[in-house]
Amino acid sequence: MLQQTTVAAVIPYFQKFMARWPTVQALAAAPIDEVLTAWAGLGYYARARNLHRCAKAVTEAHRGIFPATEVALMELPGIGPYTAAAIAAIAFGQRATVVDGNVERVMARFHNVAVPLPTAKPELRRLAHGLTPPTRAGDYAQAVMDLGATICTPKSPACARCPLRSHCQALTAGTAQELPRRAAKKRVPTRRGTAFWIVRSDGAVLLRRRPPRGLLGGMIEVPSSEWRAEPIADPFVEAPISIRRWSAVRGRVEHTFTHFHLVLEVAMASVSDKAASRLKGADILWVRPRDFHRHALPNVMKKVVDLAGSVGRR
DNA sequence: GAAACGTGGCC
DNA sequence: TGGCCAAGTTT
Numbered sequence: 001m002l003q004q005t006t007v008a009a010v011i012p013y014f015q016k017f018m019a020r021w022p023t024v025q026a027l028a029a030a031p032i033d034e035v036l037t038a039w040a041g042l043g044y045y046a047r048a049r050n051l052h053r054c055a056k057a058v059t060e061a062h063r064g065i066f067p068a069t070e071v072a073l074m075e076l077p078g079i080g081p082y083t084a085a086a087i088a089a090i091a092f093g094q095r096a097t098v099v100d101g102n103v104e105r106v107m108a109r110f111h112n113v114a115v116p117l118p119t120a121k122p123e124l125r126r127l128a129h130g131l132t133p134p135t136r137a138g139d140y141a142q143a144v145m146d147l148g149a150t151i152c153t154p155k156s157p158a159c160a161r162c163p164l165r166s167h168c169q170a171l172t173a174g175t176a177q178e179l180p181r182r183a184a185k186k187r188v189p190t191r192r193g194t195a196f197w198i199v200r201s202d203g204a205v206l207l208r209r210r211p212p213r214g215l216l217g218g219m220i221e222v223p224s225s226e227w228r229a230e231p232i233a234d235p236f237v238e239a240p241i242s243i244r245r246w247s248a249v250r251g252r253v254e255h256t257f258t259h260f261h262l263v264l265e266v267a268m269a270s271v272s273d274k275a276a277s278r279l280k281g282a283d284i285l286w287v288r289p290r291d292f293h294r295h296a297l298p299n300v301m302k303k304v305v306d307l308a309g310s311v312g313r314r
Numbered sequence: 315g316a317a318a319c320g321t322g323g324c325c
Numbered sequence: 326t327g328g329c330c331a332a333g334t335t336t
Contacts, residue, residue, distance in 0.1 A: 002332040009322065009331085043320025046335075080334045100332045118315090145332055154330065155325075185328085186317095215319070258319050299321065 003047060003083070007149075013042050025064055028055040036218050036296035045219055045298070049212075050078025068092045090138035097129040098141035102148025107131075108180035109152060112169035116181035124180075152176075190261040191227040194235035197249070197268040197308040198223070200276045204286035205308075206240065207295065215257070220285065220295045222304045227262060236267070240279060243269045251307050255300040262300065266308050 001010045001017075016038055021027040027035070032052055039048035054077045058066055066087065067073055073084035081099070088096035104117065107124045115123065133140050151158045159171050170176040198206040208223045210216050225235035236246060249266035256262070276286065287295060292305060 004320085004331055004333055006322075006331050041321080043322090044333085046319065047333090050334075078334065082333055086332070098332085101330075102332070142332090149332085182329095217319090256321085258321090259317075 001042065001047065004044060005042065009042065013039065024055045024058050024066075027052065028059040032218060033296060037294065040219070040296045041299050041302075043299075045217055046213075047078060049218060053077040054079065066091070068094075070094075070096055086138075086141065089141050093136075093138065095132060095134055095137045096141075097125065097132050098137075098145075099125050099128050100145060102145040102152075103128050103141070105154065105180055106144055106148050106152050106164075109157070109170035109176045110164060110168050112173050112175060113179065114175070114181060116183050118183065120180065188256070188260050189229055190263060191229055192231040192263045192265075193225045193227040194238075194265045194267055195222045195224040195253070195304050195308075196239045197266055197304075198239075198241060198243070199268070199270050200286055201270070201273050202288075204288050206276075206279065207285040207287050207297075208240070209283040209285070216298050216300075218296070219298045219301075221297075221301050222266075222308070224264065227260075227264075235265075239267075241271060241275060243271065245269060249308055249311055251310070253300070253303045253307055255303060257300075264300075264304060266304060268308065268311065 001014055017027075020038065021030055030052070032049065035048050035052045036045065039045060042048075057076055058064060067075070068088070070081075070084040070088045073079050073087055074081070079087070085096040085098040088094040089098055099121075104121070104124045107113065107127045108117075108120065111127050113120055113123060113127070117124075128144075147162070147164070151162045152164075155177075157176050159165055159168070159176055162168065162171075165171055168176065170179050196206070200206070206223060207220050210219050210221055212218045223240045225232070225238040236243070239246075246267040246269050249268055251266075253264040253266065254261070255264070285295070289305065289309060297305065
């Protein structure tokens with residue numbers, strides 16, 4: 001959960017997961033849809049799929065016991081170099097070098113490394129390895145991560161009250177504020193589409209399960225036209241049902257993903273039960289808005305729901 | 315190596 | 326207000 005995500009954002013999700021699935025076996029036995037529903041809103045949904053696969057692997061291939069070496073941990077889904085080292089050091093008390101964004105920043109400053117990320121990663125890892133103590137490497141790693149989160153922050157680091165200030169080379173050089181350097185970022189493009197809010201006579205709305213991998217993989221969506229850089233003249237040809245009368249919802253949904261901005265128009269329509277009954281398939285759902293919380297709607301789709309739901313209220 | 319992959323908080 | 330960045334991993 002903590003991969004690329006702040007502690008504050010994770011805490012309520014962590015509490016919910018631990019209460020609902022207290023053991024790795026319980027998580028392994030859960031349907032993926034339930035795991036994704038519990039993860040909805042946290043983002044990077046491949047993590048939820050990987051966590052679930054990992055629980056299955058530990059349960060089925062490791063007799064419910066996590067492997068105790070970094071190399072073996074790395075074999076598990078969703079566990080990369082950082083997580084493997086964190087588990088080895090924190091859970092198993094081994095001398096493993098834990099390198100996350102905090103550690104990279106602290107190392108770049110402590111040793112005044114001017115080489116930009118990600119080029120500097122191997123060097124920062126070597127430096128981190130050199131400082132890792134033979135005992136209590138897990139406590140040490142968490143201390144450095146907490147230092148990075150509270151004192152050695154990305155902007156305006158609190159060097160005056162840093163316990164490492166007497167040995168920090170960037171502080172001596174006056175470069176702490178500007179380190180670590182990073183390669184220039186690319187501009188994010190904008191994509192556009194039209195979401196189709198299709199209501200059945202009983203008030204249920206058409207939802208759809210996205211393909212199991214890729215963007216929002218396995219999550220539930222309000223069906224929409226394809227999201228394109230160049231919008232098409234008639235998006236309604238991509239609606240899941242051919243409908244004569246669409247009504248445009250005033251306003252738009254804007255959302256920023258990691259690598260593109262999304263602008264969504266919303267169109268509404270009612271369909272007969274007969275027409276609705278023709279839409280079938282494992283990926284099709286008809287759900288009343290009051291039951292949306294039982295499904296894995298990512299935040300971008302919650303924005304669509306909010307906009308569509310505003311019709312009639314004003 | 316580079317790109318894909320969510321969302322929210324901060325300044 | 327828009328860019329930056331977060332306890333990274335996978336393809």
